[in-house]
Amino acid sequence: GAMGGSASLIPRDLLGEYQELTFLSKQEILLAYKRFSELLPKEERENACSARVPKSQILTLPELRANPFQHRICHVFSTSETRDDSMSFEDFLDMLNAFSDSATSDIKSYYAFRIFDFDDDGILDRKDLEKLVNCLTGQGEESRLSSAEMDQLIQNILEESDIDKDGTINLSEFQHVVSRSPDFASSFKIVL
C-alpha cells in the first residue's frame, strides 16, 4: 500500500543512513517520509528528499498546529540559509529524532533549551522565562499571570535551577534541573 510505495522512493542506502544517524526505526522514517511528502505540492513529491517545505505548510501538521512552541520548533530545527525557517526532510527527521521515545535525555534537554531560548543568546534569562510562561498559559489577555505572580514564579524557578546565582540559566544548569524532572521525558515527545 502506501507504505510500500514510499519505501521505493527513499533509496535503501539513504534509509540505512537515516537509521544509523537517528533514533527512529525504519517504520517511523517511512511514515515521516509519507507525511512530509503530503505537505509538498504534487509536482515536487518525487524529490521530497531534497525539497524544502515553507514554515506555513509545516505548521499545518496536527502535531504542531496546537503547539504553543511551533514557531520556535521550526526556527531551531531549520537549516535554511535564507533564515525563513523552512524545513527540509532531514530537518524534519532531526525534529522527530529529538522528540522520539528513544532519544537520549541529553539530546532532548539540549533541544528543549534551544526552543525555550527565545532570544537565541545561549542562556535563559528573565525575559525568556516570561515568554515561556506566557506560552504555557495561552495567548490572550485573561490567560496571563499578573506581574506579581510572574515575578514570584520566576523567582522560584531561578531559586530551584540557578546554581551559580547569576540570574540566568545556562545549558548545564538546565540539563541538571531537567534530569531530575520526572515529567520531562513523557511530555517532550512527538510520535507521528
Added chain:
Amino acid sequence: EEPPGAAPVDFLRELPSCQSVRRRRGGTQERRPALLGTATAARAPQPERGEMADRPAREHPECMAEKRRIRDFQQADMEYLPKWKKWRTTSNKSLKKALDEVKGLSSYLVLWRRDIHSIEGKFGAGIQSYFSFLRFLVLLNFILFILMFSFVTLPIIVSEYGIFNSTVAYISPKNIEDICTVYEPSGNKGLVYFYTYLNDLLSGTGFLEVTSLFYGYYTVDAVWISIMRYNLPLAYLLTTFAYLALSFLWITKRSAEGFKHNLVHDADPFQSYCNKVFAGWDFCITDPNAARLKHRSLLYELQTDLQEEKLKQKIAERTTKEKLRICSLRIFINIIVIAILSGCFYSIYRITVFSQENSNVSIRNDTRTDVNLLVQYLPSMVITLANFLAPLIFSFLIKFEDYTPAFEIKLTLMRCVFVRLANIVVLLFSLWSQISDCGADKCKPCGYNYKLYPCWESDVGQEMYKLMIFDFIVILAVPLFVDFPRKLLVTLCSWKLIQQFGHQEFEISDNVLQIIYGQTICWIGTFFSPLLPAIATIKYFIIFYIKKMVLIYTRKPAARPIRASSSNFFFLVVLLIGLLLAFIPLGVSIARIPSSKACGPFMNFNTSWEVIPDKILQFPTGLQQVLFGMASEAFAVPFFVILCIIMVYVVALARAHKRVVEQLREQLVMESRDKMFLIRKIAEAQRH
C-alpha cells in the same frame, strides 16, 4: 555586592560554555564581536574532536549534515585502530542494528497502540497514563492466568484425555475422620430450570462449583505422565507463590523505570516549579480544543501553587493558640473518621455473617431454588456502597481540617485507598470467623466448621468470584445508567442548575482505585479459584473500551491537571499496597487455617503450607540440614545484623555525598561571582 547583570554582556558571549550552545549549523560565526574573534574561532572546534570519539554520531545534538561529518570522522579514525577493536566496534554496530529492527517490529505487537496514541493526542499524557495502566493490568492478569493454567489445570486436562499416556491419581483420605470428608456439591442434577443456571453462573454455586474454576476440583494427588510423577499439591502451592512474586517484581520494576528520584537534594520533584514550567506542556497534544484546556489547566495550576506558597507562609506565622485549636479540631475529625470506618467494618462483618447463615441454611435443607441472589450478593453490595460513599464523606470532612489544597487531596486519597482495601480484608476475616467458629464443639474432629463448610476454600473462592462479578456489573451499569443519561440531560436541557451540576469530570483517582480494588480481589482469589485471572483479563479488556467511550462522549475537562509521572507513580504505589495487603489473608489461610479435609489438593495435610516441609523431608539429608539451618535463628539473627550494618553504611554514604554536593554548589556560586568580578576588571582596564 554588585548586581550580577552589570558586567558587559559581550564578554559573556565569548565564554566556552556559551559557545557550545550557540554552535550554529554550518558554523556561522558572525554573531561573535570582533574583539576575541580569531583566537576563539580557532579554539572552538578543538574540544569537539576529543569528545566525538566516545559517542556514536546519533547521540550528538547536531543537524543531519553535521552528524554525517562526525560519523565520517569516526570511521576515518577507526582505520587506525587495532584489528580486534575494529571487529568489536563493527559487531557492536550490527548487534545494535538488529536490536533496533526487533524493537521496531515489536512495536506493532503492543496492544492498543493506536487507541492510546489517539487518547494521548486528544486528552494529554495524564489521562493516557490511566489507559496505559489498564493495559498493564490486562497483560499482568493474562500472564498470571497462563501461569496458573499451565502448572495447575493443564496437567489434569491432559490426563483426562490420556495424552502422553497420562493418568490421574486422586487423593485417598489417610488418617482423617470419615465425617470430615462428607462433601456433596450439588452439581448437574439432571434437568433444572434455566433460571437456576443463571443463578449458578452469578454466584458460583451449582454446576460451576464442580468445575476447574474452584479449588474443590483439584482433589488430585499426582498426575502420571508416562513415568514421571507430577506432584500437583506442591505445584499448586508453588505456583501461588510464583504468581505473587512475579506480580511484585513486575510492579516494582515498572515503578522504578522512568522515575529517577534524586535523593540527594531535598526538594520534592513533583512539586517543583521547574518541573511544571519546563516539562509542563504535553508536546503530544494534537487537538486544538485539548490544547486550550491544557493552557487553562496550566494557568490554574500555576496560580494555585503560587497561592499555596503564600498560604504556607501564613501557616508558618500561626500563633500557638491557633495551632492548638487546629490540632484539636484535626484530632476530633480523625476520631469521626475512625468512627465511620469502624461502623463500616462492623456492618460488613454483620452482613457477611447474615448472608452466610442464610445461604447455608437453604443449602442444607436442599431448598436451593429459595436461595435469594440478593442475599448472596449482599456483602458485595455493601462493600460497593461503602466504596462509593467514603470518598464523598471524606472530601466533605477534610474541608474542616484546614490543610493546604495539595495535602488535602493526598490525604483524602490515602483514606479512600485504606477504606477500599480494608473492606476486602474485613470481609475475609468475617468469613474466617464463620469457618473457624468453634463454639459448642462444632469443629472438634476437623479443626474447622465442617458441617457448614465442608470445602471452605471453594466457599471463599465463591465469595471472591461474586465480588469480581458484581464489580464488573457495577462498572458496566454506571456508564449506562448514570453517565450517558447525565450527558443526554445536559445536552438537551439548558436549565442553569442542570448545566452546573450535570457535567461530569473523568475522575482518574476514583477510576484507578476501582480497578486496583478489582486487582486485589483477583490476587487473593486466585489461590481459591485458579481461573480467576482469566475472568479479570476479560473484565479489564472490556473496561478499557467502556472507559474510552465514557471519556470521549461524556467527559468534562478537569480543573486540576493530572500529571503523567505522578499519576504513574501513584497508581503503582497503591497497586503495590494492594498486593502487600493480599499477602496477609493468603498467608493466614495457607499457614494457619486447617485445610479442608473433604476436597482440594491439601486433603491429607494439616494446613496447605505443610506440603513444603513434607517435601523437604524427602530430600537428601545434607540438603535438608542446609534448608533447616537457613530457617533457624542461628542464621536469621546474623543475617539481620549484617543487613542493618549495610543499611547504616549506605545511609552514611548518602549523607556524605549530600555534603559534597552542597559544598560544590557553594563553590559554583563563588566561581560565578569571581567570573563577574574579573570581567568587570578587564572591561575597566580596557577602557583606560
